Amino acid sequence: MPALKAALVERVTAQDWRAACERHAQAGGRFCGLFASRGSQGLQANCLFARSDQDHVVCAHVSSGAIDTLVDLFAAAGRDEREAHDSYGLRFAGHEPMRPLLDHPVEPEAWTVAVHGHDPYQVAVGPIHAGVIESGHFRFTVVGERILHLDLRMFYKHRGLQTAAEGRPLADGLRYAQRACAACAVTNTVAYAQACESALGLAPDRNLRRARTLLLELERLYNHLNDVSAICAGVGFAPGAMAFAAFKERAQRLNQRLTGHRFLFNTVALAAGTLHIGQGDTRAAREELKTLDEEQRRLWRELQFAGSVQDRLGDVGRLTREDAVRLGAVGPSARAAGVHQDTRSESPRLFYGEFVPATPEYASGDVAARLDIRRVELAHTFAILDELLTISFMPGGVKDLDAPPNGLGVGRVESPRGETVCAVQTDGHTTGRLHLRTGSYANWPAVAHAARENLLPDFPLINKSFELCYACADR
Amino acid sequence: MTLATLAAGVVQVVGGVLGAPAIVGLIQHLKARLQGRRGPSVLQPYRELRRLWGKSGVTPEPHTFIYTVAPAVAAASTILALLLLPIGGHGPDWGLGHDALVLIGLLALARFAITLAAWDTTSGFALMGGARDLMFSVFVEGLLLLVLVLLALPLHSTDLLSMSHAATLPEVWSRPAHWAAAVAFCLVIVAETGRQPVDNPDTHLELTMVHEGPLLEYAGRELAYLQWSAAAKHWIMLVLACELVIPNPVSFAAQVAVLGGGVLLLSVALAVCETVQAKMRVLRVPLLLGSGVALCLLGLASWFAGGGG
Numbered sequence: 143m144p145a146l147k148a149a150l151v152e153r154v155t156a157q158d159w160r161a162a163c164e165r166h167a168q169a170g171g172r173f174c175g176l177f178a179s180r181g182s183q184g185l186q187a188n189c190l191f192a193r194s195d196q197d198h199v200v201c202a203h204v205s206s207g208a209i210d211t212l213v214d215l216f217a218a219a220g221r222d223e224r225e226a227h228d229s230y231g232l233r234f235a236g237h238e239p240m241r242p243l244l245d246h247p248v249e250p251e252a253w254t255v256a257v258h259g260h261d262p263y264q265v266a267v268g269p270i271h272a273g274v275i276e277s278g279h280f281r282f283t284v285v286g287e288r289i290l291h292l293d294l295r296m297f298y299k300h301r302g303l304q305t306a307a308e309g310r311p312l313a314d315g316l317r318y319a320q321r322a323c324a325a326c327a328v329t330n331t332v333a334y335a336q337a338c339e340s341a342l343g344l345a346p347d348r349n350l351r352r353a354r355t356l357l358l359e360l361e362r363l364y365n366h367l368n369d370v371s372a373i374c375a376g377v378g379f380a381p382g383a384m385a386f387a388a389f390k391e392r393a394q395r396l397n398q399r400l401t402g403h404r405f406l407f408n409t410v411a412l413a414a415g416t417l418h419i420g421q422g423d424t425r426a427a428r429e430e431l432k433t434l435d436e437e438q439r440r441l442w443r444e445l446q447f448a449g450s451v452q453d454r455l456g457d458v459g460r461l462t463r464e465d466a467v468r469l470g471a472v473g474p475s476a477r478a479a480g481v482h483q484d485t486r487s488e489s490p491r492l493f494y495g496e497f498v499p500a501t502p503e504y505a506s507g508d509v510a511a512r513l514d515i516r517r518v519e520l521a522h523t524f525a526i527l528d529e530l531l532t533i534s535f536m537p538g539g540v541k542d543l544d545a546p547p548n549g550l551g552v553g554r555v556e557s558p559r560g561e562t563v564c565a566v567q568t569d570g571h572t573t574g575r576l577h578l579r580t581g582s583y584a585n586w587p588a589v590a591h592a593a594r595e596n597l598l599p600d601f602p603l604i605n606k607s608f609e610l611c612y613a614c615a616d617r
Numbered sequence: 618m619t620l621a622t623l624a625a626g627v628v629q630v631v632g633g634v635l636g637a638p639a640i641v642g643l644i645q646h647l648k649a650r651l652q653g654r655r656g657p658s659v660l661q662p663y664r665e666l667r668r669l670w671g672k673s674g675v676t677p678e679p680h681t682f683i684y685t686v687a688p689a690v691a692a693a694s695t696i697l698a699l700l701l702l703p704i705g706g707h708g709p710d711w712g713l714g715h716d717a718l719v720l721i722g723l724l725a726l727a728r729f730a731i732t733l734a735a736w737d738t739t740s741g742f743a744l745m746g747g748a749r750d751l752m753f754s755v756f757v758e759g760l761l762l763l764v765l766v767l768l769a770l771p772l773h774s775t776d777l778l779s780m781s782h783a784a785t786l787p788e789v790w791s792r793p794a795h796w797a798a799a800v801a802f803c804l805v806i807v808a809e810t811g812r813q814p815v816d817n818p819d820t821h822l823e824l825t826m827v828h829e830g831p832l833l834e835y836a837g838r839e840l841a842y843l844q845w846s847a848a849a850k851h852w853i854m855l856v857l858a859c860e861l862v863i864p865n866p867v868s869f870a871a872q873v874a875v876l877g878g879g880v881l882l883l884s885v886a887l888a889v890c891e892t893v894q895a896k897m898r899v900l901r902v903p904l905l906l907g908s909g910v911a912l913c914l915l916g917l918a919s920w921f922a923g924g925g926g
Contacts, residue, residue, distance in 0.1 A: 265741045265824075272821035287899060378817040378896035380652045388653070450814060450895040598745070599825040599899045 146490040148340045148545050149190075149197040149552040159187060159202040160210040166191040166198055167215060172483075173470060174554065174584075175563045176212065176222035178230035179575040185232055188577075189219075190552060190563060192488070197552045199565070204232060211237035218470020221587065222579070244297045250281065254293040257283045262290055265598065269298045276612035280601075287597045292590045299616040307576045312338050312566070313412045315573045319564065322578055323614030324405045325368075328354075328361040329557035330578060330614065331410035333564035336491050339540060341551030341568045344413055346491055349538025353417040355493040356530045357409050358555065359523050360400070364393035365558035366516045366523065367438070369609040373513050374445070376603035377454040385441050389434060396430055399423070415538035424531040431531070435524040442517055455510035459592040459604030462507055471588040473560020473581045475608050478515040479507035485556035492555075493530070507592075509607040549574075557581040559610055578617055582610040621869040625704035628873065633699035637852035638662035638845065640884050644812075647888035662848060666841050674837035677738050687734035688835065688842035691727040695846040698723040698853055703781040703860050705872035715777040717765040721758060724809070724853075727846060728754055735831035742823040746830015749899060753815065753827065756906035757808045760801060763913035767798040768861050770920055781860045785867050797916025799862045801909040806854045808906060811847070812887055814897040815905070825896070855880045 154162045167173065171191030179186045185204040189212065190197065202209060211234035212219045224243035226232045234240065241253045250264075262283050269277040277298035283291040307318040319334035320327045332354050339346065346354070367390040374382030394404040400419055401409045409417060419427075445451055461471065466479040476483060477500060484499035486492070500522055502514040553564040560581030567574040589608050593601055642659040649656020676684070700711045701720050708715055728750060735747035769775045771783040771792075789795040808815045811828035820826060823833065832843050859879030865872045897905065 265745070267824065272823060374895075376822075378813055378820065380648070380819075381892060384652045384654060448893075448895065450893075450897070453901075454895055454898060597899060599749075601824055602822040 146345055146543070147196040148343065148543070148548055149199050149550060151199045151201060151548055151550050153201050153203075156187075156202050156204050156206070156209050159189075159200065160212065160215075162200045162202075163189050163191075163212055164215060166193070166200065170194060171198060173212075173216040173218050174561065175565065175577070175579040176219050176226065177565065177575075177577040177579075178226035178232045179567055179577075180230065181567075181574075185230060187226070187232060188550075188565065190565060192554060194488075197554065199550060199552065201550075207231065208233040208235050210235050213237050216470065217468050218584065218587070221583070244300060246295065246297070253295060254281055255283075255291055257291055261285045269295070278612050282593075282598060282601070284598055287599065289593050289596050289598055289601065292593045292601075294586060294590050296586070296612060297616045299613045301617065303617045304576045304578060307573050309569075309572055312342075312568065312571055312573055315566070315576055316410065316412055318576065319578060320407060320410075322580065322617040323582075323611045324407075325365055325611055326361070326557045326559070326562065326580060326582075326614055328357045328406050328410060329555050329562045330564070330580065332358060332492075333553035333555040333562050333578070334566065334576070335410055335412050336553030336555065337551035337564045337566040338412055338553075338568070339491075339551065340553065341547060341549060341566055342413070343543045343545045343547045344540040345543050346415075346540050347538050348493075349536050350415040350540065351491065351493040351538070352530060353415045353535050353538055354410065354491075356527070356535065357401070357406055357417070358492070359526050359530070360393070360397055361406055362519070362523050362558045363527065364390050364397065366520050367393055369558070369606075370513065370516055370520075372606040372609050373509070373603070374451070376606040377451055379448065379451045382441065382445055382448070382451065386438070389438050389441075392430070392434055396427060396434075400427055413540045415536075417535050418537055419535040421534045424534050428528060428531045431524060431527055435521075438520065445513075452510070454600075454603065455513060456508060457506075458509045458600050459512075459596055459607060460506065460508045461588055461592040463505070465591055466507065466588060469587045469591060470584050471560070472584045473556065473558070474515045474519060475512055475585055475588060476560065478502050478505060478511035480505035483561075485554050485561045489555070491553075494526070509603060512607040559608075560585055578614070580611070580614040580617075582612070583615040585610050586615060619707075621705065621707045622709050624869070624873070625707035626709040628704040629699055629702055629708065632704075632856075633702070633849055633852050634696070637848040638666060640851045640855065640880065641848045643881075643884050644851075644888045644891070647885060648892055651888060651892040662844070666845060669836070669841035669844070670838055672837040674835070674839045677740065677834050680738055683737040684734045684834075685839075687730040687737075688839040688846075690730035691846045692842040694723045694726040694730070695849045695853075698727075699849060701777060702853060702856050703777045704856070705869045705876060706778065706781045706785065706860070706865065707869060708778055717769065717775045717777055717780065718762075720777070720853075720857075721761060721765070724850070725754070725758060731831045731843070734834075738834050740834050742826065742833050743831045745824070746826045746828065746833075749827045750831070753808060753902055753906070756903050756910070757805060760906050760909045760913065761805050761809070763910060763917070764798045764801045764805060765861075767794050767801075767913055767916050767920070770794060777857075777860070781865070784861055784863065785865045785872075787864065790864055793919040794916040795862075797912045797919075801913050801916075802858050802862050804906060804909040806858060806883070806887070807890065808902070809854050810851050810887070813891040814894045815902050817896045820896075825899075827899075851884075852880075855883045858883060 171193045174192050175190040187202050187209050189200045223234045228244035265282040267280040269279040279295040281293040303318045307315045319330040322330050371383045371386035398404045461479045463480040466476045466481050486494045487497040500518040502511045551566050563579045565577040642662045646656050646659045732747040735743035768780050772779045816827040859876045863879050
């Protein structure tokens with residue numbers, strides 16, 4: 143576990159930008175986001191790296207409006223650069239063609255990958271879907287039933303939350319981070335709170351760390367149960383879908399009892415704790431979780447022996463380990479491909495102790511592995527919750543670190559869909575720039591990649607095995 | 618015309634036209650119960666049809682008259698198919714005869730009309746569903762033909778009435794050919810009615826659709842025709858299975874009772890099958906149907922090897 147340190151900011155010139163980022167990568171830094179911001183000196187490009195000792199941020203002022211691209215070094219930076227280009231007008235020399243991400247030009251040629259030949263044809267799905275699904279446009283290039291290529295168009299739900307938070311008191315930013323998406327409300331707010339506290343030179347005390355960890359795991363619990371239900375529905379196995387949907391409902395009712403909100407809204411505060419759970423409530427919650435755990439384990443056995451279900455999962459939507467690393471996949475999807483990374487094991491601001499990332503039985507990177515990793519992680523989550531709930535919860539607080547405030551804080555938190563990174567540039571006690579890069583945002587390119595070479599009717603299943611959110615990527 | 622023939626005619630029309638949606642409703646209701654849901658009432662398909670009947674249709678651009686007439690063609694050929702069915706071994710002559718091959722042809726005509734309509738609208742989802750349906754139909758029609766050939770062997774006739782009569786003979790159950798036909802018929806039912814594991818009638822995922830795909834563009838009365846046709850197909854398949862495969866008693870009243878019980882039983886079986894089975898990968902379906910073909914060929918071989926008695 144890295145020591146509790148604020149992010150180290152390295153300011154470089156635009157000419158040194160690329161070399162500096164390359165240096166961090168060579169030193170073992172993991173790319174976890176790139177964003178543009180506008181300061182007093184004009185445009186600024188920022189790149190985040192997670193290293194074993196602490197987080198590093200490379201900042202460069204861009205006077206000419208253009209900077210070297212990083213996309214050939216980190217494929218994961220592709221979407222970040224496109225977003226910075228569309229929303230800040232920052233140009234990236236060498237990023238060709240620069241396809242728009244926020245902008246929605248009418249002509250498909252402007253944003254899709256050109257496919258030549260006589261046999262391929264395109265199937266367009268969305269942005270309006272049947273069922274309760276968010277807005278996303280999928281453009282498949284297909285030959286027969288086989289997917290050659292998939293282009294994603296998102297940002298239909300772009301609400302400008304990050305810009306709206308600018309200039310407001312830091313504490314107000316929590317609401318903007320929370321509204322990015324309901325299913326990751328705790329992750330987003332904890333990441334935001336951590337970023338602010340890190341920028342202000344504060345650290346949470348034991349009570350606050352415990353409370354936030356409890357909330358994060360409660361969020362993971364209902365999300366994972368929901369994802370298993372979605373995968374069952376994806377193969378048309380209604381009994382499994384119904385059973386896990388019922389478990390999810392029970393988990394959400396437990397959320398309601400413990401925190402007063404089914405989606406755990408308004409449970410995280412800046413530099414303070416609000417959670418107060420007495421001994422009687424924790425005991426009751428433990429009992430409920432114990433029975434829930436036993437029942438869901440029974441269902442897992444049934445799923446394992448349902449041949450028609452298992453038959454659909456193997457070798458579908460395969461994401462290799464190399465591709466997962468290259469595309470910057472995070473969370474259960476990356477771990478299912480054999481990437482041994484879980485931000486919970488690098489979270490000194492939370493209460494995970496010596497956490498070891500979960501591994502599926504076979505890290506094959508397909509739908510089967512993504513389902514199995516959720517089984518393993520659910521077991522971990524139940525164990526963590528059981529341990530946390532042995533003692534009651536008192537509102538916690540923060541203590542001062544010796545480090546002086548450095549004006550830029552980074553929070554990294556493991557959401558049910560992978561690492562969510564929040565960077566906050568402070569301007570005194572107001573937000574200068576808020577950047578939220580959620581697990582869903584990081585994983586969408588991996589979905590498009592995993593869909594290739596698969597059958598078109600298998601795509602809904604592949605998509606559900608990632609079960610990413612649109613809103614918190616669009617924010 | 619005997620009383621039995623008259624009664625059979627009434628059941629053909631009333632059961633087929635009015636009773637068919639109840640089969641779909643029953644399966645939906647049972648499925649919901651088996652999955653731990655309260656589910657819709659058995660009468661829900663009737664409410665759906667009434668709702669659709671009162672709504673105006675939509676016409677996508679571009680479209681030609683094919684899109685407009687396809688639902689009527691599909692419904693009409695399904696109605697004609699209903700009139701071919703033997704009920705309790707009887708059936709009035711509506712001027713169509715009772716030949717099994719005509720039945721296959723009428724079902725194919727309905728499918729053809731719907732697929733043409735999908736082509737007409739050039740909607741991606743409709744075309745995908747239609748294309749898959751045609752791909753399946755190559756195997757399903759072949760399998761249905763083989764099953765009917767096996768069942769036609771005892772009396773050397775593809776006339777559905779005489780095939781139904783053959784099922785009253787007690788000795789058919791000592792013949793492997795009849796067993797093979799019975800098992801293969803189950804696969805035909807699942808595939809023709811668009812049930813799991815072949816197709817998921819409950820799905821909202823357009824990319825996975827087979828039978829629902831070509832229906833996506835339709836609304837109002839046209840959609841009502843198509844939904845009724847889908848329900849009537851359940852009736853046709855289940856009645857055919859009961860009449861031709863289940864050993865029937867000789868008296869007409871008892872045969873009608875067996876038919877009613879059989880349709881009910883098969884509906885329950887479909888609901889159970891759809892609950893415990895996930896949907897199959899699309900390209901595996903031909904394999905499943907192919908295993909039925911292999912079974913039929915074995916049955917045929919056993920017949921000519923002397924199993925026909």
